[in-house]
Amino acid sequence: MSAIQYEKNADNIIILTLDSPNQSANTMNADFRVALENIVSKLKSETIITGIILRSAKKTFFAGGDLDELIQARREDATPFFQMIEKMKAEFRYIETLGVPVVAALNGTALGGGWEIALGCHYRIALNDPKTKFGLPEVTLGLLPGGGGIVRMVRLLGLQNAFPFLMEGKQFGIDKAKSLGLIQDTADSEQELMDKAVAWVKANPKSQQPFDVKGYKIPGGDPRTPAVAQVLAIAPAMLRDKTKGCYPAPEAIMAAAVEGAQVDVDTALRIESRYFTKLATGQVAKNMIGTFWHGLNAIKSGASRPQNVAKWQATKVGILGAGMMGAGIAYSTAAKGIAVVLKDVSLENAEKGKAYSQKLLDKKVSQGRISAEKREQILSLITATANAADLQGCDLIIEAVFENPELKAKVTQEAEVYLAENGIFASNTSTLPITGLAKSSRNDKNFIGLHFFSPVDKMPLVEIIKGQNTSAETLAKAYDYVQQIGKTPIVVNDSRGFFTSRVFGTFVQEGLRLLAEGVHPAKIEMAALKAGMPVGPLAIQDEVSLTLTEHVASETRKALQAEGKDLPRSSADDVTETMIHQFDRKGKAAGAGFYEYPENGKKFLWDGLKHWHKDNDITEPEMIDRFLFVQSLDTLRCYEENVLESVVDANIGSIFGIGFAPWTGGALQFLNQYGLDKALARANELEAKYGERFKAPQMLKEKAASGEKIQ
Structure with missing residues (x-):
């Protein structure tokens, strides 16, 4: 089956349906490149075309480049790699400049190469969904948008407005895309999405990209414009101050954007391809793709989790100690809809710990990131207490008290009696061996280390430490809880200081x-x-x-x-x-x-x-x-x-x-x-x-x- 299905309707509109075989998402792999070449050949043989609509058969529009392929590109492959990229871009450019209206019917998220395909269309309609994301995150993997993303974003937004999306990889939703003029319309159903696409094609028979219209000027001016030239005089130094010379991608993006803004579109696309080839065949991109894509995906799919244990969810979590760590764990847990009992030696201390969540949530409300109702809902999940009996029925208790073995033993024994049947107990120690701490437990098979990092609300990692007798079931539950609260788990064996x-x-x-x-x-x-x-x-x-x-x-x-x-x-x-x-x-x-x-x-x-x-x-x-x-x-x-x-x-x-x-x-x-x-x-x-x-x-x-x- 072809990765792009070709259909011509009664109105002579070509509908191209993106549907990569044997994949849950569309990517720019070898199948896609062959299909694109075939599509362009078909288009060249057509006598009447009134328009082209690109849509997707997947849940999302298009995922982007094939990172499995990209990580294989070597320095000695630079010439054929460059030629492959240029050929694919030339085929997209042929569609873009065919002289008929080209519409992207975006049924979901379009990132990286997917957003570049959308940008290559004259009009973009998105299916209303708050979860939909657009953007060019390639920089986070040591790459740049090599499918025309730099060239088109700069021409549509201007250099200064495009930089954050290109050099920081900022993603954005439908509302932001509309305010930027990058999405022109929305639809509430897939049928409406296609109906609107067809209607726009019929209403705009002579469409072309705005930047292909003679006399088009880049918003804000090109690099020769005095105001832009003034910014560009200091921009490289500011960027180097951020990257410290360790990250070639942001510097290559800035260079490709500025150089490309001074020439015609096709030359700009070629400049972009050269920088993309240099990054893709370089070592830093391989390092970052290997870890931030393949490595993180392996952890998300449970690479270090015991495989023969059923998935588990925490429903009530007890936290002993309402200091910075305990308060942060309480916030991160409640924010994911889990009931929390935050215990300290006094109610006053416990309330202070809860106030930490209040402060973080107040800030989110003031920024418009959550509603006041959502704030109250999260706060209502945290019970501040000095009474150990309130821990009754917790299926996970985490102690986060001072790094003192005697104190940890005391709070463990006091709290453990209230654990639910088959509940687990965790210590948030950063250095003390878990096997030693587990000696104070009634059941060391259910005892594990959960080492959070400060500040907990910002730090993404949790180090899970197995004691000598920690069971596979306990490890699996700890792993599931860490993922349940949106953190990244790594698993280590017990030793002084563990790993981190x-x-x-x-x-x-x-x-x-x-x-x-x-x-x-x-x-x-x-x-x-x-x-x-x-x-x-x-x-x-x-x-x-x-x-x-x-x-x-x-x-x-x-x-x-x-x-x-x-x-x-x-x-x-x-x-x-x-x-x-x-x-x-x-x-x-x-x-x-x-x-x-x-x-x-x-x-x-x-x-x-x-x-x-x-x-x-x-x-x-x-x-x-x-x-x-x-x-x-x-x-x-x-x-x-x-x-x-x-x-x-x-x-x-x-x-x-x-x-x-x-x-x-x-x-x-x-x-x-x-x-x-x-x-x-x-x-x-x-x-x-x-x-x-x-x-x-x-x-x-x-x-x-x-x-x-x-x-």
Whole structure:
């Protein structure tokens, strides 16, 4: 069956129905390209055509490019890849310039290549549905809209108005599309959609794209227009400040848009194809597609979930501790329609925790994102209490109290008696081994770790930690709950610090070591940003608080000594100790840390950090390598030690939990894309200069020798 069905009605209107075989959604795959070529041949042989209507046989209009194909494109394939893209665009351009009206009947979402097909039509009618989304999200996968999306969006909206949709991948609904003039009409049924399309074709026999009309000017002006030229003079610098040079896609989009706006449409389309080819055959796009598309989809489909356990939904969730973490978990749970009991030692504390949800919801109401009724509905799901008996019937209880084993044991035993039959109990610890905490439970098979990240309402990841005796049923229920509240789960095995806290610590410690080595703090922070980390190690250490870091290190040292092991002190420990006990600077919450926090101004690095400044020859590329290698090598150790069970969990967890540079595709993909033989050589160099933390794991040596990837 053809991916595009061809039909000519009694009015000589050609109706092209997009219907990719063997797929639930339409994509620009090989089947589609063959079908498009055949369609254009048929159109060329027609003697009478009064118009063309494009519609879809799927639930959505069109999903976009075939990412399975795109990830295979190599540098040596650049010429045939470019020619393939150009051929497909020329066929679309033939339809667009045939001299008859062309209508897109959009029955649902059209993203990426789907929106580009719609833009290639003269008139767009959408089926009314609040869930429908349009847009060009390619930049989020390291790509650009290569099917004419840049050229047409710029010509229809103007450079400045098009930039957010192109360089940030902003998606939009039907109302926004109408206000932008990108959707001209709507329909309430599929029949009305087609009726309106046919009527428009009949009413506009000589239609063409507005930008193909002689004398058409780009809204706001082209790059030679003084106002636009003024903006473009500083735009590249502003963009580089955002990307730090790690992401080639936004820069390529800006270049293609600006260059394309100075030439005719067909030349602009060719410029776009050249930039698209460069990105699609480059490594960054492969890293990002592999993790943000294939990896995330694997997790969504339950890759790390026990397969033989029935799907489960939480109906009533108890949360112990109404501090920042507990309050955030309560909000995220209630926002998905689940009843929550938020318990603290006093009703006042519990009400303060509930007030956190009120504050977040009030903001959404003021922004017009939800109604006042919806706010009240969500708040009514949260019961603030100091009475443990209110936990009766919870099918999941999560403790989110202070990182103290005795306190956690006490609240676990107090609350567990109220669990519903077959209910599960979870600890939101970030470092304490789950197997040890589970000893206080009546049933350690039903005990698991759910490590949320702060602030919970914004952070997408939850690290699920299996204790030694955690059952498959408990793991499956925890996985289902995390997905139920719209978060992304990764699954790890029990160990001190688990995966994310352990590896996150290596990043922060490396920053403190660099400070101890005499590197200027501003250089340390900038090197981390240029590596692709979202925040510098000194800034993040202030957020976490130096006292908490000291406390965790002290508790870890005690626990290891009890096991006959030791945690050697490092220069990073000395920096932390000096900051707290000599300079009384404990972090952001205390009002003073590595940064100063003026009441009404922007934070800035504390001048007293010159205490450590001395001459050194550490270059920025060297610091970048230290930040990326110290984390990726420890992630590989976690995989080797079976703390991590899958490469997907490692890559997703490192980006969404730690903030590891997204351009790399994750901590293990960083090593793969670096080249494992080269990564081994670099690790050996770093170990020789800086010590054992850069020692190559055995798995890296074996994979480098065999030529296999870490997978």
